[in-house]
Amino acid sequence: MILRRLLLALAPLLLAAGTATAQSFPTKPITLIVPFPAGGPSDALARALAQGMAADLKQTVVVENIGGASGTIGLAKLVNAAPDGYTIGFGTIGTHVANAALFKKLPYDPLTGFEPIGLAGTAPLLLVAKAGLPVSNLKEFIAYAETNKAGMTYGSAGVGSISHYACVVLLSALKLNITHVPYRGVAPAMNDLMGGHIDFMCDQTTTALPQIAGGKIKALAVLSDQPLPQLPGVATAASQGYDVNLRSWNALFAPKGTPQPVIARLNEALRAAVADPALVKQMTAVGVDLPSPDALQPATVTTLIARGLEKDVPALKARGEYLD
Template sequence: MITFGRRLVSLAAALALTAASVSSGPVSAQDAPFPTRPITLVVPFPAGGPSDALARAVAHGMAEKLGGTVVVENIAGAGGTIGLGKVATAPADGYTLGFGTIGTHIANVALYKTLPYDPLTSFAPIGLAGTAPMLVVVRPGLGVSDLAGLKAHIAKNGAKTTYGSAGVGSIAHFACVILLAAMQQPATHVPYRGIAPAMNDLVGGHIDFMCDQPTTALAQVTSGKVKAVAVLSDDTVPQLPGLETVAKAGYPQVSFRSWSALFAPKGTPPRIVERLNAALRATVAEPDLQAKMQAVGVDLPRGGDLAPAAVSTLIADGIARDVPALKALGASLD
């Protein structure tokens, strides 16, 4: 006969087994650890360019902070729209991220009638990764030393004057279009598959000028292979203290900075966005990375600039300011 005391023991044991079964069961999605597998960061431009360099530096730091792996995948083409289009349709689980820029999220709105993503609604911003001024650099022997000289050269030679870029819709293309519009001068665009081959042709004297970020242009300028004639910003470049700013040259409306930011597909859980944002914040706060990026003219964000909402504001403001100007120039690709 089973006594009342024995029944209590049996009931307690059963309850203990039930509790153990519950506690060892599947973890809810809300509480699941992240990441548990490699994260892919899609860079929608060729390897070796300024966006790629910053993306790889950020990916390395974030991997350490997350305790996982972040793999950079270059999916170039169509001004970055192909790569970011893939990000926009990827599962919203935090394992596929995109590296967007002022070109992919603002210039492309004017350049393409249709995009495979909406810059404002297709993504969940993670945070700003970095900003940089744009340099106007000319080929050796062009014989100009400032924007006034470049304008005079274009006025004399017209569409025979050529400028290179990393491709249609790239930051380099965007910057030069705005500059030429302000100068009211024509020039022929020569798009390349990346900024490196464009710079090679500038050094070789095959094109006349280009707009480029310090990340890739500074080494060529300081070595004397190309000449910097202006910075498209109100701020001077520490490495080139005597370089004329666009405002001093008489074109304050051209002043802008390129930017890059991390994005996840829309619908990514807030806790994952927060986790990724925390890793990004910790990465860009590292003194070693700050020093490395500052040496090549890139400013890493701080404080409120790192908030996801700040990226959304940056995009909305840029679209409102720059897209009408680009469309007024008749800028279009299709």
């Protein structure tokens, strides 16, 4: 009884403290950890969002690139940061889904180890091939691979990257086993694809569309559920008879225990950033979809992680590729 009276007495004070936190936050610059090297597609989106959020928050948002170990080094720093909203981080389908299968032990729990702030953007994934591969769609690719798979290779931005994750899920669905060649980033992998040194990749539109437009590689299928206006005539995998629906996603996270009023203020700034018409135009040109207002709820991110852990992690684990 005494405890109950004490809690009732404290409730208004706690509510007032939370309101004060929301009203005063932020009072100093915020650090945004991007767990990848500078220059990649996630980094480009993170920097654009940091600029937009800074304008709304009226404080500088400093991007800190902490690459290595498929994003786990940067996120390990985030998970151990003070839960005050002044250190936030970028996560992806790679860091929060693929890594759950590719690392025997992670320094963070992808589902419960952070406070989601909101979805930052999604991008379709494509099956792209070197210009000289004698196929033009997914069915022809499968027929060719069934005959020539012993000599074929596919590239990625590294084990645990989104490009690796997508190809593992695709090849598992197609029941194909093809040699993986990991690179240190998307750029060298794409260079070797354009040079004909590897046969195919599963890449985001962000980096693939310019090379497709230039005729340096060719698109065989859209791996997401909707065709792309930028690629008329390139069918989705689903429309070609295969149950594959893959989109990369990026989201913002805060350390576990960050006060909900602070999360709400950061979410408000994220909403302001993704509503900027200039950013929408910039991202649309490279096939990135910024989230709708409904999708900006933190719960959307939790759902994406849970779905990926349940559906895709078993396929990744079945490949037996581990990073530690």
